Amino acid sequence: MRPSLLDPLFVPITSFTGIGPKIATLIARALGRESAEETRAVDLVLLPPHRVIDRRNRPGVAHAVENAIVTLELRVDRHQPAPRGKRNIPYRVLAHDETGDIALTFFHARQNWLEKALPVGETVLVSGRVEWFNGRASMVHPDHMALEKDADDFPVIEPVYPLTAGLSPKLLRRAVDGAVASLPALPEWLDGTLLRRQGFPDFAQAIERIHDPRDGADIEINAPARRRLAYDELLAGQLSLALVRQRVRKLRGNPVRGNGSLRSKLQAALPFRLTGSQEKAISEILTDMESPERMLRLLQGDVGSGKTAVALFAMVACAEAGGQAVLMAPTEILAQQHFTTINALAEKAGLRVELLTGRMKGKERAAALSRIESGDAKLIVGTHALFQENVSYHDLLLAVVDEQHRFGVHQRLRLTAKGSAPHMLVMTATPIPRTLVLAAFGDMDVSRLTEKPAGRQPIKTVTIELERIGDIVHRLRDAVSNGRKAYWICPLVEESELSELMSAEQRHAYLAAEFGSLVDVVHGRMSGVEKDRAMQDFKSGKTRILVATTVIEVGVDVPDASIMVIEHAERFGLAQLHQLRGRVGRGDEASSCILLYKAPLSETARARLSIMRESEDGFRIAEEDLRLRGEGEVLGTRQSGTPGFRLVDLEAHRDLLETARDDARYILNQDGELATERGHALRLLLYIWRRDEAIRLLQAG
Numbered sequence: 001m002r003p004s005l006l007d008p009l010f011v012p013i014t015s016f017t018g019i020g021p022k023i024a025t026l027i028a029r030a031l032g033r034e035s036a037e038e039t040r041a042v043d044l045v046l047l048p049p050h051r052v053i054d055r056r057n058r059p060g061v062a063h064a065v066e067n068a069i070v071t072l073e074l075r076v077d078r079h080q081p082a083p084r085g086k087r088n089i090p091y092r093v094l095a096h097d098e099t100g101d102i103a104l105t106f107f108h109a110r111q112n113w114l115e116k117a118l119p120v121g122e123t124v125l126v127s128g129r130v131e132w133f134n135g136r137a138s139m140v141h142p143d144h145m146a147l148e149k150d151a152d153d154f155p156v157i158e159p160v161y162p163l164t165a166g167l168s169p170k171l172l173r174r175a176v177d178g179a180v181a182s183l184p185a186l187p188e189w190l191d192g193t194l195l196r197r198q199g200f201p202d203f204a205q206a207i208e209r210i211h212d213p214r215d216g217a218d219i220e221i222n223a224p225a226r227r228r229l230a231y232d233e234l235l236a237g238q239l240s241l242a243l244v245r246q247r248v249r250k251l252r253g254n255p256v257r258g259n260g261s262l263r264s265k266l267q268a269a270l271p272f273r274l275t276g277s278q279e280k281a282i283s284e285i286l287t288d289m290e291s292p293e294r295m296l297r298l299l300q301g302d303v304g305s306g307k308t309a310v311a312l313f314a315m316v317a318c319a320e321a322g323g324q325a326v327l328m329a330p331t332e333i334l335a336q337q338h339f340t341t342i343n344a345l346a347e348k349a350g351l352r353v354e355l356l357t358g359r360m361k362g363k364e365r366a367a368a369l370s371r372i373e374s375g376d377a378k379l380i381v382g383t384h385a386l387f388q389e390n391v392s393y394h395d396l397l398l399a400v401v402d403e404q405h406r407f408g409v410h411q412r413l414r415l416t417a418k419g420s421a422p423h424m425l426v427m428t429a430t431p432i433p434r435t436l437v438l439a440a441f442g443d444m445d446v447s448r449l450t451e452k453p454a455g456r457q458p459i460k461t462v463t464i465e466l467e468r469i470g471d472i473v474h475r476l477r478d479a480v481s482n483g484r485k486a487y488w489i490c491p492l493v494e495e496s497e498l499s500e501l502m503s504a505e506q507r508h509a510y511l512a513a514e515f516g517s518l519v520d521v522v523h524g525r526m527s528g529v530e531k532d533r534a535m536q537d538f539k540s541g542k543t544r545i546l547v548a549t550t551v552i553e554v555g556v557d558v559p560d561a562s563i564m565v566i567e568h569a570e571r572f573g574l575a576q577l578h579q580l581r582g583r584v585g586r587g588d589e590a591s592s593c594i595l596l597y598k599a600p601l602s603e604t605a606r607a608r609l610s611i612m613r614e615s616e617d618g619f620r621i622a623e624e625d626l627r628l629r630g631e632g633e634v635l636g637t638r639q640s641g642t643p644g645f646r647l648v649d650l651e652a653h654r655d656l657l658e659t660a661r662d663d664a665r666y667i668l669n670q671d672g673e674l675a676t677e678r679g680h681a682l683r684l685l686l687y688i689w690r691r692d693e694a695i696r697l698l699q700a701g
């Protein structure tokens with residue numbers, strides 16, 4: 001149970017004045033929370049402003065620079081309401097200081113309100129942007145206005161928070177202020193020496209400093225307050241991961257010892273030779289699983305490096321030992337695909353593979369569940385349906401999670417916490433840099449596939465302006481008539497899934513005019529069966545061009561597809577481009593990737609595309625990605641931080657991450673149950689950062 005000390009931080013934001021359910025929903029969206037109810041005061045407290053407005057500049061009317069934000073001390077001369085019935089003429093309030101005259105301009109104004117706010121003959125403070133027109137100064141809708149007697153409340157340095165459309169900055173700021181004001185006094189959870197060495201303020205001071213900055217420097221990424229809070233966030237993450245790990249280690253492992261019989265059959269059935277790094281990874285995994293400690297291992301390998309085969313060997317070892325193994329994929333398409341490939345190989349080794357997805361219903365589902373429960377099903381492939389309440393396993397020895405970046409940390413925790421304590425293998429195609437591995441997984445053993453399977457051809461990558469789409473269609477016609485296959489990826493549309501799908505359908509129609517029934521489309525709104533059929537037709541060669549939204553991003557395997565067109569490539573992140581490109585170049589044919597972009601390119605987009613042209617090395621691309629993202633751009637707004645984090649920016653806070661990891665390790669060595677005074681304070685930290693799932697593990701253990 002959450003300590004009641006934290007209650008003020010966990011009131012729903014709707015309890016603040018002015019925040020109704022509608023606005024709460026907007027705020028929830030801006031903060032990436034699931035729902036309005038799930039959005040609590042603490043979320044606002046931990047929302048960093050991304051810039052400040054400095055209202056200290058008081059030049060006087062005559063010296064105000066066009067478009068600069070200034071604060072003016074004015075004497076109000078006269079109100080000039082719009083003529084009756086003419087709503088499009090603004091309401092003007094004329095005022096002056098000793099340097100000159102200015103008109104304060106309001107559209108759709110309420111007269112009584114303005115007469116109270118700006119009484120004739122009084123001195124007032126206003127702040128906003130000054131515009132000049134024909135030598136006359138005006139300020140349209142000042143950001144702030146106050147009577148002289150209320151000047152103390154006038155904002156001087158004003159924090160600005162990232163917004164979602166439809167949410168007014170004033171409302172958000174008011175809600176944040178309310179939340180910050182309700183912050184209870186909390187004990188320090190950080191080590192005193194660390195605080196001094198780093199020059200960190202305490203939690204309350206840090207929160208106050210970022211929401212009430214003295215100037216822009218206070219909210220910079222490396223300001224002490226920001227670093228303190230980033231450290232808290234990192235420590236909460238590392239501590240919860242370390243708790244999971246501690247718990248996993250405590251549960252009795254299930255040593256998996258096979259006799260090699262199925263393994264050699266599988267080896268014989270493979271249509272290719274394993275690469276050296278596949279062999280190495282398999283042996284690391286088998287060694288881990290033989291030991292009495294539970295395995296917690298990450299298998300990292302670039303797209304196409306052959307992770308599935310590695311997983312299959314691990315799974316077969318479990319079957320050999322008489323137990324079960326599951327492989328969990330993030331989407332139905334992928335589960336289906338894994339099932340098909342794994343089943344084909346496993347059959348040769350005399351094994352059946354069971355499929356379980358959310359799509360299966362009725363008798364079919366019941367039959368699969370009962371084979372899983374009885375232990376008849378040894379190798380099981382599926383989606384997250386594999387870990388729903390109603391699925392019970394006979395003797396689950398291994399859980400393999402594919403393409404982890406689609407699963408949240410919490411899902412992973414739940415999986416690990418599942419009673420049967422299977423060994424865990426997490427596979428990722430994103431060649432995550434070391435720092436990110438540490439941040440996302442804590443101390444985890446890692447196997448890496450560093451070689452590509454033999455016979456792979458390099459992929460030729462070119463960038464072409466979207467205007468030349470006609471040339472591309474022309475070239476595709478030649479390619480298709482030579483029997484080649486192409487993916488055509490439609491642009492990422494941030495605003496809505498619906499427009500993404502419309503763009504896919506439009507592109508499909510456009511290409512169909514040229515290619516007829518040789519082109520097909522697959523997108524997220526299609527039913528599972530429709531998607532399967534589209535994938536199947538493309539695989540079999542019935543269709544030759546597959547238009548797709550990013551649903552195909554992860555893991556799809558059509559070895560003879562050799563052309564990848566990505567439309568509006570400038571909208572995609574580097575990691576995503578690399579993933580998409582990895583869908584081709586899997587067969588022995590030379591492949592190409594065409595990045596269609598819309599000019600003009602931003603600085604960062606240009607850098608991304610040129611890295612794509614230069615390199616196929618997933619690790620290099622991932623490092624560059626992190627670097628570029630750190631600099632952030634997206635429509636000119638500085639997007640700070642690292643995805644998945646609120647205050648942490650891994651580029652800037654790399655040093656803190658290492659310290660947090662060591663700190664977490666040290667804490668649990670000294671105080672494994674978080675039972676000391678500092679331990680209790682650290683529990684508060686975990687609640688504040690919504691890592692309390694880890695605390696439940698403590699209590700269960």
Ligand code: ADP
Pocket residue numbers: 272273274275278301302303304305306307308309429453454555557559586
């Ligand atoms: P990923 O690591 O992206 O999940 P997959 O496991 O889907 O890669 O493998 C990509 C393709 O490479 C598959 O068609 C697979 O059969 C093939 N493959 C895997 N290992 C080898 C190998 N050692 N030699 C040749 N082809 C391989």
Ligand code: MG
Pocket residue numbers: 307308402429555
């Ligand atoms: Mg894969």
